Every structure is written in C-alpha cells, then in structure tokens.
Amino acid sequence: xxxxxxxxxxxxxxxxxxxxxxxxxxxDGKVFAVNSTGCLEIISSQYGKNAWGVPYIHSLFENxxxxxxxxxxxxxxxxxxxxxxxxxxxxxxxTADIGIGTLSGAFDRNHDILYIxxxxxxxxxxxxxxxxxxxxxxxxxxxxxxxxxPGKVGRKKDMLSIAVAHGIPYVASSxxxxxxxxxxxxxKAVKFEGAKYIQxxxxxxxxxxxxxxxxxxxxxxxVETGLYPLVEYEYGKLTSVRKIKDRKPxxxxxxxxxxxxxxxxxxxxxEMIKLLQRFADENAxxxxxxxxxx
Amino acid sequence: MKKVVRGFYSVAYSxxxxxPNVICAYPITPQTEIVxxxxxxxxxxxxxxxxxxxxxxxxxxxxxxVGASAAGARVFxxxxxxxxxxxxxxxxxxxxxxxxxxxxNTNRALSAPLSIWNDHQDSMAMRDAGxxxxxxxxxxxxxxxxxxAYKVAENKKVLLPFMVCMDGYKLTHAYEPVDLLExxxxxxxxxxxxxxxxxxxxxxxxxxxxxxxxxxxxxxxAMQQAMERAKDVMLDVFKExxxxxxxxxxxxxTVDFPDSKIFVVxxxxxVGLLRKVVEELRNEGLSVGLIKIRTFRPFPVxxxxxxxxxxxxxIVLDRSVSFGYEGPVSIELKSAIYGYxxxxxYSFAVxxxxxxxxxxxxxxxxxDVGEGKEKPGFAFKGYQEFEEVxx
Numbered sequence: 310x311x312x313x314x315x316x317x318x319x320x321x322x323x324x325x326x327x328x329x330x331x332x333x334x335x336x337d338g339k340v341f342a343v344n345s346t347g348c349l350e351i352i353s354s355q356y357g358k359n360a361w362g363v364p365y366i367h368s369l370f371e372n373x374x375x376x377x378x379x380x381x382x383x384x385x386x387x388x389x390x391x392x393x394x395x396x397x398x399x400x401x402x403x404t405a406d407i408g409i410g411t412l413s414g415a416f417d418r419n420h421d422i423l424y425i426x427x428x429x430x431x432x433x434x435x436x437x438x439x440x441x442x443x444x445x446x447x448x449x450x451x452x453x454x455x456x457x458x459p460g461k462v463g464r465k466k467d468m469l470s471i472a473v474a475h476g477i478p479y480v481a482s483s484x485x486x487x488x489x490x491x492x493x494x495x496x497k498a499v500k501f502e503g504a505k506y507i508q509x510x511x512x513x514x515x516x517x518x519x520x521x522x523x524x525x526x527x528x529x530x531x532v533e534t535g536l537y538p539l540v541e542y543e544y545g546k547l548t549s550v551r552k553i554k555d556r557k558p559x560x561x562x563x564x565x566x567x568x569x570x571x572x573x574x575x576x577x578x579x580e581m582i583k584l585l586q587r588f589a590d591e592n593a594x595x596x597x598x599x600x601x602x603x
Numbered sequence: 604m605k606k607v608v609r610g611f612y613s614v615a616y617s618x619x620x621x622x623p624n625v626i627c628a629y630p631i632t633p634q635t636e637i638v639x640x641x642x643x644x645x646x647x648x649x650x651x652x653x654x655x656x657x658x659x660x661x662x663x664x665x666x667x668x669v670g671a672s673a674a675g676a677r678v679f680x681x682x683x684x685x686x687x688x689x690x691x692x693x694x695x696x697x698x699x700x701x702x703x704x705x706x707x708n709t710n711r712a713l714s715a716p717l718s719i720w721n722d723h724q725d726s727m728a729m730r731d732a733g734x735x736x737x738x739x740x741x742x743x744x745x746x747x748x749x750x751x752a753y754k755v756a757e758n759k760k761v762l763l764p765f766m767v768c769m770d771g772y773k774l775t776h777a778y779e780p781v782d783l784l785e786x787x788x789x790x791x792x793x794x795x796x797x798x799x800x801x802x803x804x805x806x807x808x809x810x811x812x813x814x815x816x817x818x819x820x821x822x823x824x825a826m827q828q829a830m831e832r833a834k835d836v837m838l839d840v841f842k843e844x845x846x847x848x849x850x851x852x853x854x855x856x857t858v859d860f861p862d863s864k865i866f867v868v869x870x871x872x873x874v875g876l877l878r879k880v881v882e883e884l885r886n887e888g889l890s891v892g893l894i895k896i897r898t899f900r901p902f903p904v905x906x907x908x909x910x911x912x913x914x915x916x917x918i919v920l921d922r923s924v925s926f927g928y929e930g931p932v933s934i935e936l937k938s939a940i941y942g943y944x945x946x947x948x949y950s951f952a953v954x955x956x957x958x959x960x961x962x963x964x965x966x967x968x969x970x971d972v973g974e975g976k977e978k979p980g981f982a983f984k985g986y987q988e989f990e991e992v993x994x
Contacts, residue, residue, distance in 0.1 A: 341802055343670065356812040364802035366673050367811035368696050372666035375658070379625065379670025379678075380802060382654040386624040386676060393804045411666055414659030 312338040317360035318352040322521020324485035324511030324528065325349045325427055329398060331488045332425055335495040338363050339393035341380050345373035345403035348434040348513075349427060363393070373399045375411035378420040385421075394423055394499050401428040401442035404508075405466045416475035419503040423495070426468065426506070429513035437516040437568075441466035444536070445588075446581040447568045449516075454571035459581045464588075472506040473542050479503075480542040484510040486528030490539055490551065501543075510537045518567020530562040535589035538596045552600040556593060559585045605782045610775040613742040613783075614681070614707050614767075615640035617749035619650060620789040621705075624676035624796075627656040627667040631686040632719045633771040634709040638681055661686035665693035665704075672702040673810045675801030677753065680704070683771055684711035687725045691732065697764050698733030699822065700811055701829070703756035703796075704764040705749070710871065710922070711771040712956040720957020721771040723871065723922035726899075727931045733826045734764040735833055736900040738870040742779045744852055745769045747844065750784070750793045754840045759799050760832040768899075770872040772957070784848070792847055830901045837898060855903035856896050858910045860885065863892030865973055866911060866946075868936060869920040870896045873960055877920075880965045889973045902935050908943040916979075918949045918972050920965075929981035947979040958985055 312333035319326045325348060333340055344350045344367045353360040354367055368376045374397060381395045404412060404426040415422060431449050432438040439449040444465045448454040452461040472480040478501035483491045491509060498505040510531055512524040519527050531537035532551065536559060539551035560582060563569040572578035593599050608616075614637050618626070626645070628638040645655035654671075658664035661682050668678040682690060687708055697704050708726050712718035726736055735755065739745045748767045756765040769775065800808055814822060838854055845851035859881060869877055874895045881893045894910055896903065911917055921930020928934060933950035940946070949972050954960045968984055971977050 339804060341674070341804070351813065354809055354812045356814045356818050359809040359812060361809055362807055364804055364807045365809040366670065366802060367809075367813070368666065368669050368700070369692060372662065372669070372693060375663045375666030376670035376673075378656070379627070379667035379672070379676075380674045381670075382625045382627070382656055382667065383671035383674035383676035383678075386652055386654040386671075387674075388652070389674075389803075410659060411663050414663045417659065418656065 312340070312362040313353070313360055314362070315360065316358040320514050320521065322512070322514040322524040324429065324513070324524060325352070327485045327488060328425070328427055328491060328509045328511055331491045332396065332495050333363060335492045336394055336396070336499060341393050341395045342366070343373050343377040343380060343395065343397045345399040345408060346370035347400035347403055348429070349398055349400065351434055370403055371407040372411045373397045373403060373408060374415035374424060377422045377424070378415040378418065381420045381422050395421070397422060397424040399424070399426055401426060401430060402432045402440035405441035405468050413475065416472065416477050416504045416506070419477060421502055421504070423498050423505045423507070426508040427511045428508050429511045429516060431513070431516050433513040433516040442468065444585065446572055446585055448571055449568070454575055459572065459575045459577040468508055469540070469542070473545055475504070476545060477504040477506060478544055479505040482508045482510070482537065482539050484528050484532055484537060484539060485512060486510070486525050486532060487539065494541065516568065518570070519565060523565060527562065527565055530557065530565070533557050534559045534562045535593045535598050536562060536585065538592045538598055540596055547596070550596045550598060553598045554600045556599055559589050605780050607778050607780050608742070609636070609778055610742040610745060610769060611636035612640055613746040613781045614749065614769070615644070616783055617746045618679050619644055620784055620786055621750050621753050621793055622651060622677065622795070623653055623679045625654050625656065625668065625671035625678045626650070626680070627658050627664045627671070627678070628680045628682065629658045629661045629664045629686060631661065631683055633711060633775045634681045634683045634686070634707070636775065637707060637709070661689040662693060665690040665697065668704050669693060669697050669700065669702060672697070672704050673700065673802050675798045675803070677796040678704050679706070681707040681709065683709040684713055684725045688713065688728060691729060694729060694734060694764060695732045698826065701762040702764065703762050705752045705756055705767070706764065707767045707769065709771040709775045710768055718956040721773050722955045722957070723768070726766065726768045727923045729766070730900065730931065733830070734766050734900065736766050736768055737898050738768045738896065739774070740872060740874045740895065742774055742777065743781050743850070745774060746781050746784065747848060747850060747852065750789050751840050751844050754793055755833060755837050757796050758836045761829055761836050762799065763826070763829055763833065768871065773872040788847060792843070834901045853897065854906065855898035856894055856906045856910065858892060858894050860892035861910065864890040864915040865918065865969070866892045866894050866914050867918045867920065867969055868894045868896065868932065870899065870932065871922065873920065873954065876960070876962060877965060880962055880969065884966060884969055889970065891969055891973065896932065902939060904939040907936060907939045911940050911944045911946055914944060914946040916949060916972055917946045918951065918969060921950065921952045922954055924952045924955070933981070949977055949979055950981040951984045953984050960985065
C-alpha cells in the first residue's frame, strides 16, 4: 500500500486502516493528513515506524481541525493549494468532545478541508471509555453496566446536525461496512470548496468485544438496523439516503457485541433495547430509510 | 523614519515588514490592538499574500499556527495572560516539533483575581516550554526585536518558538518616538523563510510522531542543545542588528556600572526608570549598578556569573511569584551564580497586577539594602498590610 501500509499496528479486524486507505486511495494520495491523538495515531505514527505515505502531522488530541485550518491557510498563502487536499482523521472523542471547539472554529471559517471522523463510539485507544458518540446502553469503563445502571445513559451526540448547522457545503455519514460508499462520498466531498465533514462508523474489535472476522458484518448491521443511517447533506439539504430493505431489529446488531451483552440480562436491559429501537425507528422516519414495498 | 506611535503599532508595523505568510490571533487585552492593526493592514491589502485568520480562541490560534508553520509558512501571533495559558498546551507541542513560531506576549497578570494589568506571571508560567523568551524595555526595542526573533527562530541551529515579551499597557499603550524600519532594510536582514523540513506531497514527512521510552529522551536532549546553540545565534543576530540598524541593544544582558558593589537586576519596562534611579543613587554615593536581563530563555548563566563575581549585594526585582518559593528570576539567578559569587541575594516581588512602582519606591528599596536595613531573602514590596478574612 503506497499511502498507508506497512508498519501500522492495528488489530486484525480494526476498521481504521480500512477507512484511511479508502480515503487516501480515493484521493490518489494527494493528501495532507492531520491526525488527532488516538488509536489511529498510535498505530501508525510511532517514530521510526511511520505508516503514512503522505505528508502527516499529529499535534494534540483536541486541535486537529485547527492544525488542518493552518495547513490549509499556509497552502493558500503560499500558492500551493494544487499540491493536495487537507484531510483530518480524528476519532469520535477528539471530534465530538474535546476537539469540538477547534472543529467549530474551522467549520465556521469554512476552511477548505475534509474532516473525517472515525467513529468507533468510545475512547478505544485508552481502553474503552465513553465519548459523546457512545450510544446509550453501551457498557464502557467509565459508564459500566452495574447493579443499578445499564451502561451509558443519554444519547449519541448528533454530530451530523452540528456540522450541518455550521452551514458547511458537505456533510455525510458512512461506514467501514461499505467501502464503496466511503470512496464515493470522499470523491464527491472534495469537489466542494469549503469545509466537509464525513463521519465513518468504524468497528473496534477490542472495545466492541467482537471477533475481527465479523467486524464488517457488525458494521453493516448498524446500518441495516437503522442505528447508523448513511446520509448526505449538500449545503444543508439532505440529498441522499442509503435505503434499507427489510430493516432488522436492533437486537440482531446488539447481541453480537460484548459492549451490549448485559442488555439481555440486566434489569433495565429491555428498556434500553426499546430505547435503541426507538432511536432506530426515529432515524428511519427522519431520513426515510425504509424501502417501501409496493 | 521617526514617528510617535503606540507600542502595539510599533509591533504590528514590524510584523508586516517581516512578511509573514499566516497571521492568526484571538483578541485579549492589552494585546488586541496589535492584531487589530494587522487586521486593518490585511483589510487594506497591505500584507501581500499573507492570510490573516481570526481564531475561535488562543488555543485555536496556536493550533492553526502549528499547522501553518509545519506546512512551511512564516507565522505570527500575539497574546498574553489567560490567552497565553490557554495556548500553553499547543506551545509546548510546537517547541517539541521545533516550529519557529514567533509570538508577542504583552505581559499581563493571571486570574484570580482577574486583572488586565501588567506583571510577568504569564510568561514565567511558560518557562519550561522550550520557547525562547526576550524581554524588551521600550517600544523601539519591541519594534527592533521582531525581525531578530524570526532570524533566530528560523536559524537551522535553533528552530524553536520565540516569544517577545513586552509589558502590557506600560509599553503597548504608551506613545513613544519609534524609528520605524524600512522594508528594504528588513528584507536584506531577514531573507524569506526556508524551512529545514515541511509538509509537502513532493516529499512526504511525518510531524509529531509519538516516541516510546527508547527514543523520547533524545528529542528532549536535542531541544536543550538547540537552546544552548540559540545563545550564540542570538548574539550573532543581535550584533548584526546593531550594525545594520545603528541601534545596539546589547547581548543577553546589559550591565550599567559594572564595578558596583550592589546590583539591581530587572527585566522589561521598569528598567528604563531604574536607570534614572540608579543614576541618582550613585550621585548620593551608593555603589550601585543595573543589570537588565534581555534573554530569559535561554538563561544567560555565564553572563550573570561574570557580571556578579565581585558583587556584594544583588537585588532582584521580580514581577511574579512562584508561590511557595520566591520570584522566578531570583530563583534562576541564584542557581546560575551558585559557586561563582558570594553576593547576598535580596529577592523582591514588586508591581504585581499593575501595582505602581514609582521612582521613590524603587529608590527606597535599593537604599535600604545599601544601608543594611533589609535582610537577604524573599519579600513582597509595595503592598498594603491586610488581614485575610476566611469565613
């Protein structure tokens, strides 16, 4: 692999290298990669074992959008824009929690950057702590399922809407379960001048408690249940939705993963599964996910 | 061309002449007028091809400059106080990545209590970041220091951020006659930035790799070596500046009346007033000299040892406190001259949060030390007696 490859230390079945390779290949390696602290950074950028075949920078946990804005401004000022696209690769915690300030600033100023949020739904690098993008009912080390609590209580932060609210030209969700969808959206995104946001659902074998061999299956089930709708917004308008034929119940997705296993035995588990099903139904309604039978 | 200008303009105008590629800042009193002036120049098309970015915070501003500097741009920002502290995580990172970012810190006190007035607590908190720190005495020195800061920071033997520290209000808002530099002169003194390494798709490099224990320490040793080299590079640049500008600001320190028995050591704008005070005390017959510290990082260890080798008493006027110990300049100075001087050290914290330091006040401190009315050690001077009420 020319742009990302030998030397990286991801777990077998990890979604991150799949997403990163797909993005870099879609852009023919014409990329300035800006990475926040996190799993991807740790598996790919150890001194002497750099896995990146494109110019790469990692500064801090919470400033990737700011650093990317700076790279972009420098390329603009120095008339080097044609060298490549400025692409952020940041985790869900770096995006929705600690880094949302610099993200909002970069979106507000509409820097010509593509921001990829690699959403594995928790701080997985440090051993599975909850983030703003952790779904309700997930047992993490900071929201463990206990005698009283059934894992995380609350919602998964709606980052897509937050991105859309900034008025940036392109916002989309995608999934490692559908690499052709990632490829298409990345190619489309970079045609827009300004800030672009793509949130890619990416399985984490250790955090989610799945075998690497079923990672793609699980990622697809998130989409097929309506829990992770694949959508596109252009200039704030919803322009495309991946339709689902025979939407599956959320249990089919939940039961394969250790992070949700307690829901099937916990006193409040049923209630939580019902809540997750409600969120999936709301997604189906909001985005028109279900392919209607004639 | 000599003009009466305010401190913030003297900085902004000098920054413009250095032709930065990316300027990014967030407003904070009393720095704001520096970036406002730059913003006006940008709006009027006077900054060439430069990009001027209004960030969402000082943290954001510093982050943007990390990206821009890594991409090969010459960059500038200004901040102070809470803003500098908010930037601190990024600045430590920028130093480790060896990015020659130049910033101006318009020294201001730290909260709580909130204070917009001048002392040195903010930049002292950045002491260990790996950033060069130079303190200026007046607005001409601030004006002159900007091109020199770029020349030092961008030198391939150095490659570290450079912070020019100027006293908030006392300098930033003061009107002073400043001999404004000519573009031609700055262009010949400061060539365009040629980065040793930068982000380009033509030759992909990785910035900010993480380092396990087997290699981390080497990077930190390299930073220290760069700081040590910076001492010599600075002296060369200062000397060259004196030649091309006709204004010689001296080396890492300046010493007035080197044969004195008593020395006053200070940094920043108070030095101007201290010259007058020292002169008057000498007329009274007191053997007192003045040491102005220009370079705080890297610290002028050898210069201090030489200047104080025969001193009997040293009075350090600190504009901040390391709570639980004493003033940071005093701590550094003692450490530097240990074993090289038997002088008694009188360490005073003065002028915190903009507390006035009039001539008579300064003269009394020095006179009291001279007359043996003070004990060596640490004390605050110039505060009202009070009783802390803990409900």
